[in-house]
Amino acid sequence: MRDYYSPVAEFYEMVAARQAASSGPALAPVLAGVDSTSGPVVEIGAGTGRVTEIIAAALPSARIVAVEPSTAMRAVLTSRVATDDTLRQRVTVVDAAAPDLPLPATICAAVVFGVAGHLDEPARIRLWRRLRSRLAPGGVVVVELMGVRRPREIPPALSIRDSIGRHDYEWWVAGSPAGGDLMRFTTTWRVYRAGQLIREVSDSYDWHTIDSDQLTRESGMVSRPAAAVTGAGAPEVVVLAAA
Ligand SMILES: C[S@@+](CC[C@H](N)C(=O)[O-])C[C@H]1O[C@@H](n2cnc3c(N)ncnc32)[C@H](O)[C@@H]1O
The missing domain is CATH 3.40.50.150 (Vaccinia Virus protein VP39)
Structure with missing residues (x-):
């Protein structure tokens, strides 16, 4: 796994x-x-x-x-x-x-x-x-x-915006059909300080709809x-x- x-x-x-x-x-x-x-x-x-x-x-x-x-x-x-x-x-x-x-x-x-x-x-x-x-x-x-419920194209969308301390966080999520019942999601966390992007962490995962x-x-x-x-x-x- x-x-x-x-x-x-x-x-x-x-x-x-x-x-x-x-x-x-x-x-x-x-x-x-x-x-x-x-x-x-x-x-x-x-x-x-x-x-x-x-x-x-x-x-x-x-x-x-x-x-x-x-x-x-x-x-x-x-x-x-x-x-x-x-x-x-x-x-x-x-x-x-x-x-x-x-x-x-x-x-x-x-x-x-x-x-x-x-x-x-x-x-x-x-x-x-x-x-x-x-x-x-x-x-x-x-x-x-x-x-x-079914595989479908999901364009990148801002899913969460939050702040912890002096950092602002954004969570972007996108998905595409990946064959059969499968979706492949890509997520990106962006961390900003005073409006400047200071970190970006991306990952992807598969999801059987x-x-x-x-x-x-x-x-x-x-x-x-x-x-x-x-x-x-x-x-x-x-x-x-x-x-
Ligand atoms: C979307 S998160 C949901 C976490 C929590 N249930 C919640 O609602 O906040 C999915 C969680 O399932 C775990 N997971 C993934 N595959 C799994 C498996 N085969 N068996 C048990 N847990 C699994 C992941 O590590 C992750 O922590």
């Missing part, structure tokens, strides 16, 4: 803050209905841990297994967990990758946000089958699909949209449960 994220991990908190703000309102009420005594929550591709915080707040007694394969992203995740007394008691950080990550015998929920497209269809099918076989009664798999219908079919589970997700540009959050 290629680690797309380490080269840009130093900037990722700015992306994750936006992701958490847009997807958190969908995730929290779904998890609130889960029986967290039946097993831990497994979060797959936990990134820097912003969604981990949302899971922990929604299920205050749950144990959480936060799986993250990128070394630099995992460093931020571990720092976030280690410096919060509550998270430290409850969150176990694991270096592994889907679909063959180690799974507890029973899980009350799995959270897969912004990750599914990093897997091709056979790998996803294997992941859903493995998660389904571990789900406790009433358990759910919550998947965020990132909103790119998938929509909620395909997700439902390949998962072998029943699905529903997360209720809080509405409106143009809202993230697509799908709740899967055993049929």
Whole structure:
């Protein structure tokens, strides 16, 4: 598995803050209905841990297994967990990758946000089958699909502008079809000081496009949209449960 994220991990908190703000309102009420005594929550591709915080707040007694394969992203995740007394008691950080990550015998929920497209269809099918076989009664798999349903040309667009200290940051994102279901995204971080460009960090990653219908079919589970997700540009959050 290629680690797309380490080269840009130093900037990722700015992306994750936006992701958490847009997807958190969908995730929290779904998890609130889960029986967290039946097993831990497994979060797959936990990134820097912003969604981990949302899971922990929604299920205050749950144990959480936060799986993250990128070394630099995992460093931020571990720092976030280690410096919060509550998270430290409850969150176990694991270096592994889907679909063959180690799974507890029973899980009350799995959270897969912004990750599914990093897997091709056979790998996803294997992941859903493995998660389904571990789900406790009433358990759910919550998947965020990132909103790119089919390959298409996406011209370079300024996706984030933010400031930290005396530096201004811009995140530019572009994408092109790369054959079959695949998109190749190119992202560029530009760092400015007093209007002068002082750094530029580019990277690219591949993303297998998938929509909620395909997700439902390949998962072998029943699905529903997360209720809080509405409106143009809202993230697509799908709740899967055993049929
Ligand atoms: C778009 S980020 C999302 C991070 C986090 N879930 C969030 O929403 O803020 C995708 C994350 O998935 C991780 N990832 C990529 N491939 C993975 C795989 N096969 N298994 C688990 N995680 C993976 C990346 O390292 C990265 O941290």
